[in-house]
Amino acid sequence: MEKGGLGLEITELRLGLPGTEKMMKKRGFTEMIMTSSGSNSDQCESGVVSSGGDVEKVNESPVAKSQVVGWPPVCSYRRKNSCKEVSTTKVGLGYVKVSMDGVPYLRKMDLGSSQGYDDLAFALDKLFSFHGIGVALKDGDNCEYVTIYEDKDGDWMLAGDVPWGMFIESCKRLRIMKRSDATGFGLQPRGADE
């Protein structure tokens, strides 16, 4: 198994005569992630590919870690379904600017590090040391602030409407706005009847 010249062959756990090829499709890590987004189940199934790797090194980043065919032993059907989830979160990776009304500077946060709206709320609270944002995200009516985001089309949207995966795919920046600035825009409290 090639390792691109890292010279780790000696420490590599190999079974088979020198020179025998491992018989599996080899694709790089990034290639696997790029092709696994969406429908092609075939590619995703064989996705966890051997790139060799020293299995004993604990400190390596996940990308460089050993990826062996069929390991961990999660059946391909389940792998495919969790692959879909991984691909949506990875696409939304990246830092977005977050502004809060009344705060003279902006912050940046990594959407990919949050697992859902709850985590986001908590992270936003921490970012600005203000315990109201999370509440605003969950049940809007009683709170001083609303959380809005700019989507791919350039429109400003109320955060929390769409599923998390869809949200992080389209969110370009976040703004925590005073509710008083938003009145007059017909913002209904979430869950109320029309």
Add this chain to the structure above:
Amino acid sequence: MNYFPDEVIEHVFDFVTSHKDRHSISLVCKSWFKIERYSRQNVFIGNCYAINPERLLRRFPCFKSLTLKGKPHFADFNLVPHGWGGFVQPWIEALARSRVGLEELRLKRMVVTDESLELLSRSFVNFKSLVLVSCEGFSTDGLASIASNCRHLQDLDLQENEIDDHRGQWLSCFPETYTSLVTLNFACLEGETNLVALERLVARSPNLRSLKLNRAVPLDALARLMACAPQIVDLGVGSYEDEQDSESCLKLQAAIRKCTSLRSLSGFLEAAPHCLSAFHPVCHNLTSLNLSYAAEIHGSHLIKLIEHCKKLQRIGDKGLEVVASTCKELQELRVFPTDLQGGGNTAVTEDGLVAISAGCPKLHSILYFCQQMTNAALITVAKNCPNFIRFRLCILEPHKPDHVTSQPLDEGFGAIVQACKNLKRLSVSGLLTDQVFLYIGMYATELEMLSIAFAGDTDKGMLYVLNGCKKMRKLEIRDSPFGDAALLADVNKYETMRSLWMSSCEVTLGGCKRLARKAPWLNVEIINENDNNRMEENGYEGRQKVDKLYLYRTVVGTRVDAPPFVWIL
């Protein structure tokens, strides 16, 4: 018993249903063998290549239910190339030609085609139940045949199959007069569903007990379906995003409240977490909860849901301490990794496992993926739960030792096999030496299935297992240093086992050939994706390591449907 007429004996035999017991009965005497033969209703064939349809029909001419398994277990993890085998077509053809009144067919890891399904649907008038698990090769056209032609169908249960979804109208192929549906599971279908047809089908199925939907069934449709089927016991929710439509939400809540028989919940394939609360009113009745596909449900929502589930017996999820404190009736638990690249999932460690073992005394089956483990934790788990029947532990990183002491995990697993006297299935992982196999051979007297990966030092390891575990049926080994000496030590052992799988081990072609010569009643298959001929051509023939070996006992000799990359010695 010999003074009773045959009909009486047969009636007594009707109460004996387990395959093992029926087999024991058949061995008592010729008379019992004959009576048992003709009265056997359910046949289980664990390896479709161990026998053929003709011999099956000769022995059991009157059976009604057949279970067939095809590919080896490691096919689930992409270790068996496409096209290896496990075709159901010859079986269905043979059964169709005979007079057998087939009512139930259960297939696992087999290749099923639309042609097979069409033939099945036309050949057996009383056909009632089709269960396909981890199968592939067919499309929704095949399902359309089943729907159209099986007048008395009760169960259509599709679990984790690869189905080519032609987005057709298979659901509307159930005739309007058809009202006998009991189980419908199409969660694994990818495409759009004809919701109108589905609603009408559910509305005219008063016996419907189990309904598992796929992604494409949204919230408002779910509300209508549940309103039609308040008698439902087992529900798999599909898509669950649109909480904004408050009218649908209210309707759903009203419908759910009426489902007082609901005991099992799964799915939530695309779920906005806020919606889970709609199910809280029925949680206290749930005995089974499977959220393993609910990728978007995290933390607090999960915990709230579980807190309501006091009667839970079967669960697959991520919130362990809550489970431990709430679910005292828990019997089965599965914890899957959220991040398969091994980067995340830091929340699942040995602490979770210990908490579960302490909190859930009835636990007997566990599948647990985690980042790290210690001997101390395993010893504690063994003390807390001596009733394990299935214990499968997967530490994500191969060869990882006890993270506190840096020792191998031999003692930990040793404690498990020593304490759990009824252990039937075991999967080991982490850093392990031959010692763990000594323990397994010594103590795991009831063990039937053992999965080994990246473990052991020498052939002694495998020998301990082969010599010690008298009830071993399936042994599967990958990436471990066991070779010819272990493979050949006791050839007759393989006659007592269903199968042996060894991949990326030290077994050589010469060794396999010797085995095949010594044991003609075994099929010894070498699976070599790249080049089967290369092995013979170059001079290292005898010493060439075999990448994948799969051997199994059979009474019907070499199979005829092997693809070119499978070499049967």
